[in-house]
Amino acid sequence: METPRNPHAITERLREGLSRIGMAMRIDEWNRSKASGLNPTQLAILTLLEGRGADGLGVREIAAHLGVSQPTATDSINALERKACLKKRPEAGDRRAVRVVPTAEGLAILKASDTGDGLAATALGALDDREQEDLLLTLVKMIRRLQVAEAIPVQRMCVTCRHFSPFAHADAARPHHCHFVDAAFGQRDLRVDCRDHDEADPASRAATWDAFQAG
Template sequence: METPKTPTPIEHRIREGLSRLDSVLRSEDWVRARAAGLNPTQHAILEYLMGRAEGAAVRDIAFQLGVSQPTATESIAALERKSLVVKHASTVDKRAVDVCLTEAGSAAVMTGDPAPGALEQAAGKLSDSDKEHLLMTLVTMIKRLQDAGAIPIQRMCVSCRHFRPYAHAGAAKPHHCAFVNAAFGQRDLRIECRDHSMADPSLQAATWGAFHKG
């Protein structure tokens, strides 16, 4: 078949590129899950619960992982039988339960945790400026997906009430984290922070506006 003279839309080619990266991640997830005696969904649930001492509702776990609630429920039941998670009454909705990680569950997450995988190794060969640019692009894309309701709010700096974008304008480390009371740079932006505290919608909008403008 002759190669078309006009390429497909750039958005389509970006999607193609991301799908190639996803195939590498999925393969590595299988290896890590097998090392812990789990399947990838079960392992992903344990990873999601790491750093969430209060636990998480089944529906939130399902939404985060992009699986159906019955699938999440079945996987959680398997983890419960292995004593890797426990359930307790929700403090928000007495009719619901929250799922929490046990010590054994935390250990299972770390089992077989490999050295940097192929994707991390490839990223490691990028220049510092390319790494920073890629991280900024990922943060922006995740924010757009959140706004569209395609994924839940992530525990990123830009959605945290402690984040002060460009509080130190012109400095090498322009941002400020009120939680640890320290300045940090673009390359230090977090996509998953265990100390994340969700900002209310109006603050999130203002923070993102200041960050994106900067």
């Protein structure tokens, strides 16, 4: 049998593959949406706000994290407010700006909608430990590159956190250290959206990334 000719660069085929995974994730989002009575953007806003604490987020931050325009974010925020899923508070020092925080009702809807057994989670669960860890490291690398290019906001990942010391320990199973909880942890425990994240300054982030890569 003739070896199939490959008309696409591997980056193109990877992009196509990621697009298929994205499709499965969108189906999961719509299924959660049907169960909750909120649309996927409204659910994404509640997910973003969950764990942000009493300060919540501003409309501009929400729009940037979701990759949508401020008017689109505002429409969804207003809809969530009408459904009593969130509240707006005036920004300290700027009464024209608002902070958005979820209500107990909103968080309850979010929790009830997350069954944790969607298509994407099932496919990820079928990978073995090594494959999961390799995929996590690849995703961290890709997300970091996107945020360095300022295509996406800084994510609450260990590699951008001032509490993170990569490869601080000789233990190969738990080489990293989190100074927030003062504990060692392993590669597969690296966080992508940690509520205790404290953004390091740009120079520290670059140094941490170099140490992480060198390890």
